[in-house]
Structures are given as C-alpha cells and as structure tokens.
Amino acid sequence: MASLDSIQALLKGQRGLPPIERWHPELSGDIDIVIKADGRWIHEGGEIKRHELVKLFASILRKEEDGDYYLVTPVEKWRVQVEDLPLLIVDFELADKETATDAPKIIVKTNVDSWFELGVNHPLVVATAPATGEPSPSVLTFHGLAARVSRACFYRLVELAEPVGESLVLRAGGEAFVLGASR
Structure with missing residues (x-):
C-alpha cells in the first residue's frame, strides 16, 4: 500500500490539462485517427508509437453531447473514431x-x-x-x-x-x- x-503527490504532480472546455471552434472535419479498444492510436493505418505524442493528443480529446470524440485546439476541431473507450x-x-x-x-x-x-x-x-x-x-x-x-x-x-x-x-x-x- x-x-x-x-x-x-501523484495527483498533484500531474501536468495541468489544456482548458479545452473553453475552446469551441467550428468542426474542421474528420481526421484519420482511430483509437482501438486495446488503447492503440492509429493514424492513416499506422500506429502512433511515441507515448508522449499519444499523451498530448489525449490531453486535447473530449467527448461531446453528440456522442462523438474530438481533438480540440483553440482554432481547430477534428472528429476521431473510438472503437470502445478512448x-x-x-x-x-x-x-x-x-x-x-x-x-x-x-x-x-x-x-x-x-x-x-x-x-x-x-x-x-x-x-x-x-x-x-x-x-x-x-x-x-x-x-x-x-x-x-x-x-x-x-x-x-x-x-x-x-x-x-x-x-x-x-x-x-x-x-x-x-x-x-x-x-
């Protein structure tokens, strides 16, 4: 234990999340990213293997009221596919x-x-x-x-x-x- x-310390030591709840850009479109049920992120058919890049993308990911998942920045919003949970x-x-x-x-x-x-x-x-x-x-x-x-x-x-x-x-x-x- x-x-x-x-x-x-574990909880406080986490880097702060971007304030994506304040970001509401128009939909930019769909991006060819699929988050597999086993947690792998696939972009254009290839796995994103850099853990830090996956962590960065996860920090700007949200689920909206329409049930879809989006990567959001202050000026862009891209829909991604999620097989199970992200x-x-x-x-x-x-x-x-x-x-x-x-x-x-x-x-x-x-x-x-x-x-x-x-x-x-x-x-x-x-x-x-x-x-x-x-x-x-x-x-x-x-x-x-x-x-x-x-x-x-x-x-x-x-x-x-x-x-x-x-x-x-x-x-x-x-x-x-x-x-x-x-x-």
Whole structure:
C-alpha cells in the first residue's frame, strides 16, 4: 500500500490539462485517427508509437453531447473514431487507511499516465457487456471521457470488494461501487 502523501503527490504532480472546455471552434472535419479498444492510436493505418505524442493528443480529446470524440485546439476541431473507450485503466494504487473504519483511497492510472481518485467525481461504473454477459467496468475521467478498466486491474479491485447482500461492493473515496453479483 502507498502512503496517503505519496498518492497526493501523484495527483498533484500531474501536468495541468489544456482548458479545452473553453475552446469551441467550428468542426474542421474528420481526421484519420482511430483509437482501438486495446488503447492503440492509429493514424492513416499506422500506429502512433511515441507515448508522449499519444499523451498530448489525449490531453486535447473530449467527448461531446453528440456522442462523438474530438481533438480540440483553440482554432481547430477534428472528429476521431473510438472503437470502445478512448482510455484504459492500467494500474491503481491503494492508500493506507487513516483509521480502521475508513474506506480506502484508490487512485487509478490510465494508459496516458493520468491519475484519478475513485469517488463521486471519478466513479467506477460496471455495466454488463450485452454480447458476452461479462462485466464491462469503466471510470469517468475528464472532458466526458471514460477509461475501460483492464481485466487485471478489475480482478484486483474485486479482491478488495466485500459481499453486501447479493452484490460485491467496492468502497472507495466515500462511495460504494457495485462490481457485480457475489457468488
């Protein structure tokens, strides 16, 4: 477990995001970028392999009310395609409890090195995939974006959950998140 101070340092140490919520240019068109379900960014058929470039693009990505995803600058707005969700949760840290009755603080990490504390502002939502009946967990991040929780991270979160009635419930950040039915 990480200390609360180290978790707070992770959150505070993040570079600020561009103020894309204040940018409202006209649509410039569609750009040949596809964000694959496995987190890879594809431009004109080739994978963008420079992690820093993917992080930069992710910092100016937003989902709008029409359900589409856009890369936005102060003067341009380009629509991109997203197969599932644009981000992935690839890891998490669990802060030490301050008292025995406290719910843990769980800080999740995306594939673009952003950190979010699970709670009211960044809830964990577990839907059921219609085709498979499997859990389909995600975390709301920023700018209308959500991140798919990797299978390995989800299994680790399930280990932290407790049975409550017929459900498995994860308590974090003052919230209770239903992960699925207990068995």
